[in-house]
Amino acid sequence: MTDAIKKTLRDSAGARWFVLILVSVTMLIAYTFMEVLSPLQTLIQSTYGWSGTDWGLVTGAQGYLNVFAFMLIFSGIVLDKMGIKFTAIGSGLVMIFGAIVKYYAFAHNFEIGSTIIGIDSRVFVSATGFAIFCVGAEGAGITVSRIIVKWFKGREMALAMGTEMALARLGSFLALFGSPRIADAFSIPTAVLVGTIALCIGLILFIVYCLMDVRLDKQIEDEAEEEEPFKISDLGVIIKSKGFWYIAILCLLFYSAVFPFYKFSSGLMVNKFGIDPSTAGDIPSILPFGTILLTPLFGFIYDKYGKGASIMILGAVLLVIVHTIFYIPALTATWVAIFAVVLLGIAFSLVPSAMWPSVPKIIPDKQLGSAYALIFYVQNIGLMLVPILLGVVLDKTNPGVNEKTESAILNFRAEGIPANEISAKVQALREAGDIPMFDYSSTWLIFVGLTILATVFGFLLKAEDRKKGYGLELPNIEK
Numbered sequence: 001m002t003d004a005i006k007k008t009l010r011d012s013a014g015a016r017w018f019v020l021i022l023v024s025v026t027m028l029i030a031y032t033f034m035e036v037l038s039p040l041q042t043l044i045q046s047t048y049g050w051s052g053t054d055w056g057l058v059t060g061a062q063g064y065l066n067v068f069a070f071m072l073i074f075s076g077i078v079l080d081k082m083g084i085k086f087t088a089i090g091s092g093l094v095m096i097f098g099a100i101v102k103y104y105a106f107a108h109n110f111e112i113g114s115t116i117i118g119i120d121s122r123v124f125v126s127a128t129g130f131a132i133f134c135v136g137a138e139g140a141g142i143t144v145s146r147i148i149v150k151w152f153k154g155r156e157m158a159l160a161m162g163t164e165m166a167l168a169r170l171g172s173f174l175a176l177f178g179s180p181r182i183a184d185a186f187s188i189p190t191a192v193l194v195g196t197i198a199l200c201i202g203l204i205l206f207i208v209y210c211l212m213d214v215r216l217d218k219q220i221e222d223e224a225e226e227e228e229p230f231k232i233s234d235l236g237v238i239i240k241s242k243g244f245w246y247i248a249i250l251c252l253l254f255y256s257a258v259f260p261f262y263k264f265s266s267g268l269m270v271n272k273f274g275i276d277p278s279t280a281g282d283i284p285s286i287l288p289f290g291t292i293l294l295t296p297l298f299g300f301i302y303d304k305y306g307k308g309a310s311i312m313i314l315g316a317v318l319l320v321i322v323h324t325i326f327y328i329p330a331l332t333a334t335w336v337a338i339f340a341v342v343l344l345g346i347a348f349s350l351v352p353s354a355m356w357p358s359v360p361k362i363i364p365d366k367q368l369g370s371a372y373a374l375i376f377y378v379q380n381i382g383l384m385l386v387p388i389l390l391g392v393v394l395d396k397t398n399p400g401v402n403e404k405t406e407s408a409i410l411n412f413r414a415e416g417i418p419a420n421e422i423s424a425k426v427q428a429l430r431e432a433g434d435i436p437m438f439d440y441s442s443t444w445l446i447f448v449g450l451t452i453l454a455t456v457f458g459f460l461l462k463a464e465d466r467k468k469g470y471g472l473e474l475p476n477i478e479k
């Protein structure tokens with residue numbers, strides 16, 4: 001009788017997994033929108049005459065507000081002060097607003113040569129939209145982590161986190177595979193519009209989740225608060241931990257060598273491996289696809305057999321090999337690109353599956369929310385700076401290519417060629433050798449450097465684990 005009274009919604013496996021699917025599908029959509037432009041790099045550069053620096057400015061916008069305006073820390077505070085429901089719906093709305101701004105950037109006919117604070121108007125508006133969207137997306141990411149803890153703590157939490165990440169990867173895959181096809185069949189703005197409409201569906205799913213959350217809250221209102229509210233002093237406790245810094249810096253270095261890969265890989269495929277721009281996202285799209293099965297699998301292995309720090313080191317070493325393969329100028333065969341992306345998929349499953357469940361072994365439960373927010377913050381510094389650096393290095397090491405592309409675009413416009421045909425004409429000039437291909441080799445050395453440093457921090461983390469006894473090498477499931 002008493003047991004029956006105490007049973008809550010989260011005791012039902014069906015309800016728990018339904019909740020997980022609701023919030024994970026919203027994250028899937030958010031990750032889709034995050035990569036919607038990634039496979040269109042060459043198409044966008046030859047349609048709008050963007051330089052590598054312009055491309056880096058837009059794709060690096062993830063961190064402008066999250067880092068400089070401390071929006072990520074703010075989102076963490078809002079989550080702890082205002083709760084899951086407020087932050088879920090708020091972040092959903094912010095994502096949609098940012099997406100609309102980004103859609104406007106591509107749908108609007110900006111005057112040729114017009115600038116905002118010295119930056120090309122379309123680049124500026126697009127970067128602004130993406131920066132706003134990313135405030136919502138990262139806020140949603142923290143909120144979903146909190147939701148998973150709320151519903152799965154003491155149950156299948158690692159599997160739930162792995163499943164959420166797997167669905168997020170499916171979102172990246174959908175963007176890399178689908179976006180060039182939509183842009184090809186319709187237009188670049190249509191691809192952004194489809195992503196924006198999908199985000200509205202994501203918001204509806206968040207609202208449905210909130211109804212479940214209200215029901216659960218009514219059932220557990222007598223129970224003690226599960227997590228302490230955010231306090232600035234919590235940050236002090238976290239930042240004094242060496243282990244925390246090793247994992248946060250490893251996170252920055254590792255993710256900076258993976259997520260910016262999405263943004264620059266289609267350019268690499270076209271310019272180094274000779275892939276057609278309309279299918280430039282196909283080989284990179286293998287990356288998230290492979291991780292869909294492997295992330296939960298490696299999570300399961302970590303849960304059962306341990307070796308968390310070793311798994312992270314193995315993932316980092318694999319990433320050094322992958323980026324070295326992409327760097328070596330002589331390796332230009334398509335199968336090499338496919339092989340390297342498959343290896344990258346394995347690395348991208350190994351590190352996250354061990355990294356995120358390791359944080360609770362280093363930081364006490366009480367400071368966990370703040371710790372995740374702070375790791376996201378550190379990580380966003382890399383996700384912002386690395387694409388900008390890549391764009392600048394790409395331009396500097398390919399003098400004259402942007403100028404030739406821009407002048408060809410201007411000539412085609414002057415001849416009255418419709419905007420949607422210009423990209424193909426520019427590509428024809430590149431294939432004929434009238435406009436040189438971009439050489440990505442020096443740019444790729446940045447990735448190689450990042451992955452070597454990530455490996456070093458993996459070893460430092462393992463040494464610190466041995467010293468402090470965090471238990472990173474032990475299984476998560478206690479026998």
Ligand SMILES: NCCCC[C@H](NC(=O)[C@@H](N)CCCCN)C(=O)O
Nearest residue numbers: 034141145161165168259352356376
């Ligand atoms: N429970 C933690 C899940 C984190 C998943 C992780 N996401 C991030 O680190 C985001 N801050 C960055 C997303 C950037 C996407 N371009 C992941 O592995 O996806």
